[in-house]
Amino acid sequence: MNRPKQFDRNLIVIGAGAAGLVSAYIAAAVKANVTLIEAGQMGGDCLNTGCIPSKALIRCARMAQQARGAARFGVGLPEPEIDLPTVMKHVRESIEAIEPNDSIERYSGLGVEVLQGYARLRDPWTVQVRMNDGSEQVLTGRAIVLATGAVPVVPPLPGLQQVSYVTSETLWGRLAQLPRVPAKLLVLGGGAIGCELAQAFCRLGASVTLVEKAPRLLPAEDEPISEVVTEALLSEGVAVLTGTEAQRFEADTARQGAGTAVVKSVQGERTLAFDLLLLALGRRPYIQDLGLQELGLVDDDGRLQTDACLRTKYPHILAAGDLVGPYRFTHMASHQAWYAAVNGLFGDLKKFSVDYSVVPRAVFVDPEVAGVGLTEVQARERGIAYELTCYELRELDRAIVDGSRSGFVRVLTAKGKDRIIGASIVGENAAEMIAELVLAMRHGLGMNKLLGTIHTYPTMMEANRFAAGAWKRANAPKKTLKLLEWFHRWRRG
Template identity: 70%
Template sequence: MSKPGKFDRNLIVIGAGAAGLVSAYIAAAVKARVTLVEAGAMGGDCLNTGCVPSKALIKCARVAQQARDAHRFGVGLAEPQIDFPRVMRYVRDSIRKIAPHDSVERYTGLGVEVLQGRAQLVDPWTVKIALNDGSEQILTARAIILATGAEPLVPPLPGLERIDYVTSDTLWDRFARLQRVPEKLLVLGGGAVGCELAQAFARLGTRVTLAEKAGRLLPLEDGEVSAAVEAALKAEGIEVLTAHEALSFQPAESAAGSARLRGADGDRLLEFEQLLLALGRRARVSGFGLEALGIVDDGKLHTDPFLRTRYPHILAAGDLVGPYQFTHMASHQAWYAAVNGLFGDLKKFAVDYSLVPRAVFVEPEVASVGLTEEQAKEKDIPYQVTRYGIDDLDRAIVDGAARGFVKVLTVPGRDKILGVAIVGENAAELIAEFVLAMKHGLGMNRILGTIHIYPTMAEANKYAAGNWKRANAPERLLRWLERFHRWRRG
C-alpha cells in the first residue's frame, strides 16, 4: 500500500450528486485533471428522488388547493379533479428538463472526465471502476473525494418486511404506475420530508395520518414554527399524531397493512393503503472499499473540520458527511473538499457552518437561520425576541396569505442578529435578506434603513426590524427631545 510515484489524476470524485458535481466542476475550473464516477443517474438524490420531484409534486398539490380556495377571491370553481398519472408525468417532466444541468455532456464540456460505473477504493490512492458497459478501469489519484450521499433510514421493526412500504427514494417509480392517489396514507416521520409529502398527498385527495415519535413536528425547528405547521396540517384534514412511536406492522384484511402505534394514551392499531417511511437518512458507505481502509467505523464515516478522513488526501462531502443534509450544504462543502483536496498541503480551510439556512416547503412555508429560541436556552445564550405578525402585512392581506410571522433573536440591547425563523408565504425567499445581513455583520438597524418595495412580502423583514427599534428606543434621548421640542414651541 505504498504511495505511487506519479498519479493518473489530480482528483477522483465518487458520486455525482450536488457535492460531487460541484467538487468536479471546481477542480476542472482550476485546470486539474479530474474524473467523476457515478454508477446511477447523474444529479444524485436531489434531482432524481429528492428536491426536484418533491417540489414538483408540491406545486401540483398547491394548484389543487388554490382551486379549492378560489371562492375566497370571488371565483367559483368546482372541486378539482386529480388526474394522478398526469401529476406524476409533470414530476417526471420537471426532472427531465433540469437533468441537462447535471448531465454527462455538460460536465464533459466543462473539462470533467465522467465515468459511469461503480467505484471501489483498492488502496488509499487507487480506485477500481466497474464500468456500466462491463469493462473495468483502474486509476490512481493524488486526492479522492467521497460524495456517495445518503439513503432512507428503514428501522428494523417487527413485520415491516411484510409491508410493501415506500420511502422518499422509491415512491416516485412506484407511484408513477398508479392510476389514482392512495386512499389512506400513513407517513412515519414528522421532519421536513414527512410534513411536505403529507400535505402534498392530502391536497391531492389522500386521507393522511402523520405520526412523529417526538413531542412535536419539525423537532429541530423553533417551537412556534412547529406549532404553526401542525395547526396548518390539521386545518387541511391531516391527522397528526405527535409523541407516537411505531411498534410493529402486519398485513390487514381490508387494507394493505396496519401499524401498531404507541402514544401517551396507549396503543392504537391504524390501517393504511400505503406506508411512507420518512424517518431520516443515513450515510451511504457500503460497497466502496472504505471499511477495509479503516475509513468507516460501525457504519459511520468521520472527517475533521477540513473534511479529511484518516487519510488526509481522501475527503468527503455532502449527505455522506452531514451534519446538515441539504443540497445547498453539499454544494457549500464541495468547495472546501475540492480546495483542500487539491491544495491542502499548501493551504487548507475549515468548513464554515456558522450560517446554514434551511427551509420546509409546506404551506405556510418555513425558513430558518441561526439559533432557535430553544437552542439559545440550551446554550445559555442571552437573547431578545422580536416578532412581527404577517397577518398585518398589506401584501399578505391582498394575496390571501395573511398568516405566519417573522421571529428574530438578537443580542439584548444590541441589533446583532442571532437567529431568525419565518413562517409565511415565500419564507424561503424572505430569509435570504437575514442570511446576508448575518453573514456580513449587519444588524436590525441596517435592515430598517433599507428601502423595501411596497407592497411586497419582503416588507415583513423591515417591519420586524421596526418592531425591534421600538422595543429598543433610546428613552433617555427621547425624553430630552421631548423637552427640546417643547422649548422650540415657546
Template identity: 70%
Template sequence: MSKPKKFDRNLIVIGAGAAGLVSAYIAAAVKAKVTLIEAGAMGGDCLNSGCVPSKALIKTARVAQQVRDAARFGVRLAAPQIDFPAVMAHVRKSIADIEPHDSVERYTDLGVEVLQGRAQLVDPWTVKIALNAGGAQTLTARAIIVATGAEPLVPPLPGLERVGYVTSDTLWERLANLQQVPDKFLVLGGGAIGCEMAQAFARLGSRVTLVEMADRLLPQEDSDVSDAVQRALSADGVTVLTAHQALAFDNNETQLTEAGSVRLRGPGGELELEFDHLLLALGRRARGSGFGLEELGIVEDGKLYTDPFLRTRYPHILAAGDLVGPYQFTHMASHQAWYAAVNGLFGDLKKFAVDYSLVPRAVFVEPEVASVGLNEQQAKERGIPYEVTRYGIDDLDRAIVDGAAQGFVKVLTAPGKDKILGVTIVGENAAELIAEFVLAMKHRLGLNKLLGTIHIYPTMAEANKYAAGNWKRAHAPEKLLRWLERFHRWRRGQ
C-alpha cells in the same frame, strides 16, 4: 500500499450528486485532471428522488388548494379533479427539464471525465471502477473525494418487511404506476419530508395520517413553529398523531402487499390504523458501505469521521455532502464541495476549514418555514443570552391582499444590541425572505442597517423591515425622546 510516484488524475470524485458535481466542476475550472464516477443517475438524490420531484408534487398540490380557495377572492370554480397520471407526468417532466444541468454531456464539456460505474477504493490512492457498460478500469489519483450521499432509515419493526412501504427514494417509482391518488396514506415521521409529503397528498385528495414519535412535529424547530405547521396540516385534513410510536405492522397476508395496518402506542394506549400506502420518512443515514471505505478504516462501525477540512484519516481522501453531514441539504453539499475540492487539490499548500456558521434551512409546507442561525431552543441549550423580536405577518399589507396573512418573523439578537443571532420565518415565501437575513448575518449587518434599507411596497419582504422596526421601537432611547419632547414644547412657546 505505497504511494505512487506518478498519478493518473489530480482528483477522483466518487458520486455525482450535488457535492460530487460541484467538486468536479471546481477541479476542472482550475485545470486539474478530474474523473467523476457515478453508478446510478447523474444528479443524485436531489434531482431524481428528492428536491426536484418533491417540489414538483408540492406545486401541483398547492395549485389544487388554490382552486379550492378561489372563492375567497370572488372566483368560483368547480372542485379540482386530480388526474394523477398527469400529476406524475409533471413530476417526470420537471426532472427531465433539469437533467441537462447535471448530465454527462455537460460535465464532459466542462472538462470533467465522467465514468458510469461502481467505484471501489482498493488502496488509499487507487480506485477500481466496475463500468456499467462492462469491464473495469483502474485509476490512481493524488486526491480523492467521496460524495456517496445518504439513504433512508428503515427501522427493524416487526412485520415491516411484509408491507409494501416506500421511502423518499422509492416513492416516485411506486407512484408512477398508480392511476389515482393513494386513498389511505400513512406517513411515519414528522420531519421536513414527512410534513411536506403529508400536506401535499392531503391536498391531492388522500386521507393522510402523520405519525411522529416526538411530542411535536419538526422537533428541531421552536415550539411555535411546530404549532403553526401542525395547525396548517390539520386544516388541510391531515390527522396528526404526535407522541405515538409504531410497534408493529401487519398485512393479513403471507405475501408482500402495499396495504396493511400498524399498531401504535400513544398517550391514550394502543391503537391500530389501516393504510393503503406507507411512506417511511424517518431520516437518512450516510451511504458509506461498498466503496472500500471500511477496508481502509475510513468508515468504522458505520460512521465516517472527518476533520474540519473534510479530510479522513488519509488527508488526501476527503468526503463531502450527505455522507458527512451534519446538515443533509443540497445547498450544504454544494457548500462543502468547494472546501473538499480546494483542500484536496491545494491542501498541502493552504487549507480551509468549512464554515458552518450560517446554514439556512427550509421546510416547504404552506406556510413555509425557514431559518438561519440560532433559534430559541438552540440558544437555551447552549446557554447563549438573547432577546426576541417578532413581527406578525397577519399585519402585512401584501400578505392580507394575497390571502396569506399568517405566520411571523422572529429575530434573535444579542441583548441590547442589533446584532442578529438567528432568524425564523413562518409564512408565504419564507424560504425566499430568509435570504436577506442570511446576507445581513454573513456581512455582520445589524437590524439598524436592515431598517434603513428601502423595501418595495407592497411586498412580503417588508416583513423583514418591519421586524427590524419592532426591534428599534423596543430599544428607543427614552432619555433622548423625553429631552426632544421638552425641546419641541419649548419651540411651541409652551
C-alpha cells in the same frame, strides 16, 4: 500501502450528486485532471428522488388547494379532479428540464472524465471501478472526494418487510405505476420530508395520517413554528399523531401494498389501516461497499470521521455532502464541495475550514418554514444572551390582500446589540424571504441597516423591515427620547 510516485488523476470524485458535481466542476475549472464516478443517475438524490420531484408534486397539490379556496376571493370553482398520471407527467418533465445541467455530456464538455460504475477504494490512493458495462478500471488519485450521499432509514420493525412500503426515494416509481392517488396514506416521520409529503397528498385527495415519535412536528425548529405547521395540517384534514411510535405491521393479503400498522402512545395502542406506507424517518450516510471500513475511515456507529477541512484520517481523502453532514441540504453539499475540492487540490499549500456560521434551511409546507442561524432553543442551550423580536404577518398589507396572514418573522439578536444571530420565518414565500436575513448575517448587517433599507410596497419582504422596526422600538434610547421631548416642548415656547 505505499504512496504511488505518480498519479493518474489530480482528483477522483465518487458520487455525482450536488457535492460530487460541484467538486468535479471546480477541479476542471482550475485545469486539474479529474474523474467523476457514478453508478446511478447523474444529479443524485436531489434531482431524481428528492428536491425536484417533491417540489413539483407540492406545486400540483398547491394548485388543487388554491382551487378549493378560490371562493373566498369571489371565484367559484368546482372541487378539483386529481389526474395522477398528469401530475406525474409534470414531475417527470420537471426532472427532464433540469437534467441537462447535470448530464454526462455537460461535464464531459467541461473537461471532466465521467465513468459510469461502482467505485471502491482498494487502498488510500487507488480506486477500483466496476463499470456498468461489466468492464473494470483502476485509477490512482492524488486526492479523492467521497460524495456518495445518504439513504433513507428503514427501521427493523416487525412485519415491515411484509408490507409494500416506500421511502422518499422509491415513492416516485410507485406513483408512476398508479392510476390514482392512494386512498389512505400513512406517513411515519414528522420532519421536513414527512410534513411536506403528508400535506401534498392530503391536498391531492388522500386520507393522510402522520405519525411522529417526538412530542411535536419539526422537532428541530422552535415550538411556535411547530404549532403553526401542525395547525395548518390539521385544518386541511391531516390526522397528526405526535408522541406516537410504530410498533409492528401486518400486510393485507386482499389488497396489494395495503396493510395495517400498530402504533403506540401514552394512550395505548391503536391500529391504522393504509393503502400506502411512506417512511420519512431520516437518512443515514451511504458507506456500503466503498472500502471505507477496511481503511478505518468509519467509526463504530457507521459515521465517516472528518476534520474541519473535510479531511479524513488520510488528508488527501475528503468527504462532502450528505455522506458527512452535519446539514443534509443540497445547498450545503454544494457549499462543502468547494472546500473539499480546494483542500484536496491545494491543501498542501493552504487549507480552509468549512464556514458553517450562516446556513439557511427551509421546509416547503404551506405556510412555508425557513430559518438561518440559531433557534431560540439552541441559543438557550449554548448560554447565549439574546433578544427575541417577533412580527406577525397578519399585520402586513400584502399578506392581508393575498389572504396569507398566517405566520410571523422571528429574529434573534445578541443581547443589547442589533447583530442578528438567528431568524425564522413562517409564511407565504418564507424560503424566499429568508434570503435577506441570510445576506444580513453573512455580511454583518444588523437590524438598524435592515430598517434603513427601502423595501418595495406592498410585498411580503416588508415583513423583515417591520421586524427590524419592532426591534428598534424595543431598543429605543430612553434618555435620548426624554431629551428630545424636552427639546420639542422648549421649541413650542
